[in-house]
Amino acid sequence: MADVVLSAAVRQNLLSLQSTADLLATTQNRLASGKKVNTALDNPTNFFTAAGLDSRASDINNLLDGIGNGVQILQAANTGITSLNKLIDTAKSIANQALQSNVGYSTKSNVAATIAGATPNDLRGTQTFASAIATSNVIYDGTAGGTSGVSLTDTLGGGIGSLVGTAVTKNVPTDATSTGAVLYTGTATATATGTDLISSLTNGSTTTPTGPQAGDVLVVDGKTITFTATGTPTVDSNGNYTIGVNQPINALLATVDTINGNTSNPSVVNSSGHLELHTGTNRALSVSDTSGGTVLAKLGFSAPVSTSLGTGASAPITASTKLFNTVGGLGAAIADGTTLTVNGKTITFKASDPPSPAGLLVGSGVLGNIVADSQGNSTIYLGTSNTFTNATVGDVLTSIDLASGVKSATISGGIATFTANGTASSISGAGVVTLNSSTGADLHVTGPADFLKSLNLTTSTGSGPTTLDVPRITGANTIGTLIDDGSILTVNGKTITFKNAPVPLASATHTGVSGHVETDGLGNSTVYLQGGTVADVLKAIDLATGVQTATLSQTGATLTTQLGSANSSLSSGSLKISTGSASDLTISGTGNAMLALGLAGNTGTSTVFQASRASGAGGVSGKTMTFTSFKGGSPVSVTFGDGTGGTVKTLAQLNAALAPNNLTAQVDANGVLMISASNDYASSTLGSVADGGVLGGSITSTLTFTTPNPPVADLNSQAARAKLVEQYNNVIAQITTTSQDASFNGVNLLNGDTLKLVFNETGKSTLTIVGTALTPAALGLPTLVAGTDFIDNAATNKTLAALNTASTTLRSQASSYGSNLSIVQIRQNFAKSLINVLQTGSANLTLADTNEEAANSQALSTRQSIAVSALSLANQSQQSVLQLLR
Structure with missing residues (x-):
């Protein structure tokens, strides 16, 4: 390619495109593998660090299987202990059944x-006990000097005391007359007589009758007399009368006298034809009418009649002197509701007429103007001004005597009968009032001073209360300290009551009378102070202690002395009280009986008299x-x-x-x-x-x-217990097999095996759990022997105690295994968490961020497209030369 000549711009764009393609390839590799470090070339440090973390995590993960097995071994041991506890509980149930069965011995x-x-x-x-004698303090009689000891015949109540007043006088009333005008009858010259009819009366100037007519009304002392055409005098329940005008004049006058209570000098028609209205000696007379005086005028009176009693000479009062009248009576009228209190009993005065027996409460009876009960309380009904039967001074004395016990009241069908028990209070011929006490109690009278002064018994005046005291007298025949009415001795829980009354006669309702003692036959008794003696007290004490027993009858109680006991006696003025043999002697009391009989304070200041019986064999x-x-x-x-x-x-x-x-x-x-x-x-x-x-x-x-x-031994019970021993042994035998079966993966902590767990990759973090062989012998539960174990409750309780100890041992072992299991589970969870931490750390070092790499891929793709476009632009000049060549 060296022969290819590229322009500088094209070459620059080509290099840029090649760089983008390399980056895009790297990003796509990271997205595909998920890691940003795949080889040591990517990042040597992160690569080798992550590899180390992954290796440790792998080592720890290999330990988790052993830890998991350890957890299961501990859980198997815990399951075994749970079963052993149930077997122990079953054995306890059998032992308790033995406790609840017959004891095993007849x-x-x-x-x-x-x-x-x-x-x-x-x-x-x-x-056995013998009767002992308890001696009281010396009791002296009433002889002056207080040095003479009492005798058995000395009375408990003493003699009567008297309060003697001074003479009381009253004005003796005389009759007074009110005279009307002359009345005529028939003709003007015939004067009226008592036998003439009311309808025939005239005024002397005409023969036509001018006397009262039907419908006219007279008022006499507040009561009415109504005239009718015919009819004899008739009275209603309120004391008002009707009378026919066909009745004689004497019948009218007799009706007026009846209303006024006049019996001493009856009203008449005198020889001159005048009506003479007499007051009598009981009360003043008042006559009026309801027509402004017209009816009175028909009878010859020009004004209402108001006539007072005549005043005579003074005379001493008597028992029959009335309380109500102001003339010829005791004095000023006694106010309704006035009361006297006599020895705790009440005497009440009422300004009315006494009720009928049918209207009384049960237990009350009436006699004259007195309504009394059997307890000494009474009410004196004063009567009214229109009633002749007014209460008297004698009624007052009778009520006082009823309250003091000098008299007693017997009630039957609402009627009272009064019986004298001693010397009654009285009035002498000179008008002197004497109040007497009974022999059983002093006399205390409390009432308005003015009323008591009217009897000349005190000089106090006023409406406030004044008390008159009349003490009983003592002498050679009475004890020196008289026993008060209502005092009580309690002897060994029995009650002796001292009562101010004479002893009742033996009868169907009083069957326990002996001397002056009345007993109920149960040891309780009443000693009657009026006539009762020291001997009666000793008799009552012996009845209470059982020294004497009583047989009751209508003729009186018959007393029998307890065999081997002596009756209580008196010596040199001291009571010699027999304890009897039934119980020790204890006497306490209320009132003054303990003091009067020398029983108070016999030991220091004690108010209880005590003595013990003599002990026998x-x-x-x-x-x-x-x-x-x-x-x-x-x-x-x-x-x-x-x-x-x-x-x-x-x-x-x-x-x-x-x-x-x-x-x-x-x-x-x-x-x-x-x-x-x-x-x-x-x-x-x-x-x-x-x-x-x-x-x-x-x-x-x-x-x-x-x-x-x-x-x-009870053979049947022992056989039953032997059967329970057999059942118990069967249960205990299961402890051995249950312990042997509690294994996991060849390890059995209940059979004495040892479990060792390793928790980290170096083997330095470990836990060793030493098992315990939980056999019956190890738990202290030997096989029982019939006839020896469960033979009685003590043997059974011994086995129960061993079972309780075994239960405690199992609970302790379970607690230990539970604690170890908790540790293992904690380390298991720790290991899992640590593996996660290591793996997370390794991933953090090598894993790619997919979000970031995706963004990078998108950016590089865009960049690559731009580079291609730039390369195309760089080649445009060469394309233009190519076009020229064409």
């Missing part, structure tokens, strides 16, 4: 002794029973007692003490106390060299315990 090893009278609630058995109270250690338990030392202070009384308490020494107790209906081995050690023998549990202690001086009996 009788466990035991010792026994009889304690007469022992019960589960009291193991001490029957113990029998029972094991205070005795001690000991056991040496049995089957490794804690030695036992128990003392029988009341269950306090560490002593043992009940079967439950004894079992609680025996349990730490693997013993248990039971007592039968015959008092046989048996101490046995617990279920856990049913196969063991008390007192044996191997098992221990020797009985000792001072109880042997009271009780004779049997020689320890050996356990007696």
Whole structure:
């Protein structure tokens, strides 16, 4: 080609075209291979670096297969351990079944002794007691000086006290008269008489009747008299009357007197024909009408009649002196609702008439103007101004005596009957009021001062409350400190109540009466202070302690003294109280009975009087029973007692003490106390060299315990337990085969094999996992022997303990394998990630950027086209010469 002559322009374009073609060929090669470095000539550094990275990645990838096998080996071991755990759980179920089956012995090893009278609630058995005597403080009677001791006949309530007032007088009322004009009848000259008819009355100036007509109304002391054409006098429920004008004048006058309560001097028509209206001596008279005086005028009165009682000389009050009237009565009228309080009982005054028996509450009764209950409360109905039956001073004294107990009320069908129990309060002939207490309680009367002053019992005045105190008296025949009403003694849980009342007569409703004591037959009683003596107190105490028992009847209680006991007595003024043998003595109280009887403060400042019975023979109270250690338990030392202070009384308490020494107790209906081995050690023998549990202690001086009996096997139960041993051994045998089968690719960690894993290409990063042979022996689970294992609960619990230990071992091994498996999986994932990193780094060194190479190819193709066009232009001059040659 050297002979070819090219112009400079053509040659330059040719070189450019050849260079573009070389670049285009290189770009197309990169696009075709995907790499920018295909040989060491392309880029020696990148080529050899990438080759090294690819080689390491390949080496690590070869290790992944071994790591994967290691994962499977660990998973196989974990699967095996899971199965072993299930086998252990099955074995536990069999052992628990043995625990839940019969203990395996019909009788466990035991010792026994009889304690007469022992019960589960009291193991001490029957113990006899003797009655002891408890002495009170000296009780003095009421003799001056306070040095004389009481006697059995001294009374508890004392004598009556009296409050004597001063003379009280009243004005004795006299009759007063109101006279009307002359009345005529028939003719102007015939004066009226009492027998003339009302309809015949005239005024003297005519023969035509001018007297009251039907429809006219008179008003007498607030009550009405209505005239009708005919009819005798008739009264309604409100005290209002009707009367016919065909009735005689005397019938009208008698009706007026009835309304006014006039019985001392009846109203009349006098001899001169005048109407004379008399007040009588009970109350003033008031007569009017409803027609402005026209009806009064027809009867000869020119104005309404208002006539007061006449005032006579003063006279002493009597029991019949009325409370309501202001003339001839006690004084000013007592206000409705006024109350007196007497010894805690209430007396209420009401300004009305007493109710009928049918209208009373159950338990209340009426007598005269008094409505009372059986508890001492009462209501005094004062009566009304239109009622003759007004309450009296005597009613007040009766109510006070009911409240103080001087009188008592018996209620039957709404009717009250009052019975005197002592000296009643009274009024002397000189008008002196005397209030008496009962012998069972002091008297305390609280009420308005003005009312009490009206009886001259106090000088206080005013409407406020004033209290009058009337204490009982003491003397040689009474105790020095009188017992208050309502005081209570509680003796060994029984109640003795002191009551201010006389003893009731024995009857169908009072069957427990003996002397002044009434008992319910159960040890509770009431001592009646009115007449009750010190001897009655001792009787009530003996009934409460059981020293005496009562047989009840309608004729009274019959008392019997407890065998071997002495009744309580009195000596030198001190109560000698018998405790009885039933229980120790404890007396407490409310009120002042403890103090009055010398029972308060017998020990320091104590308010409880106590004494213990004398102990007798029998029972094991205070005795001690000991056991040496049995089957490794804690030695036992128990003392029988009341269950306090560490002593043992009940079967439950004894079992609680025996349990730490693997013993248990039971007592039968015959008092046989048996101490046995617990279920856990049913196969063991008390007192044996191997098992221990020797009985000792001072109880042997009271009780004779049997020689320890050996356990007696229950053949059926033992056969059942032997069958469970067989089942257990079958399960345990599966542990060996399961462990041997837990292999993978010839490696078995449960059979003691060792697994070594290599994690890098140099062999320096490794993990060695040493397996453990999980055989029954390695797990501490030997084959059981029938007749030895599962023989009782202790043997069964021993096997259960071994199974629990084996479970713990398996869990620990599983945890270890799990931890190793986690490490292997982490390294497996690490290796995979590292291979990716190496391969990515190699690719980054050799791979071409296809986007860039595609752009280059496109640019080179364009460049090549331009070069061809330029070469064509460069050849145009030669083509022009060619054209000239043509």
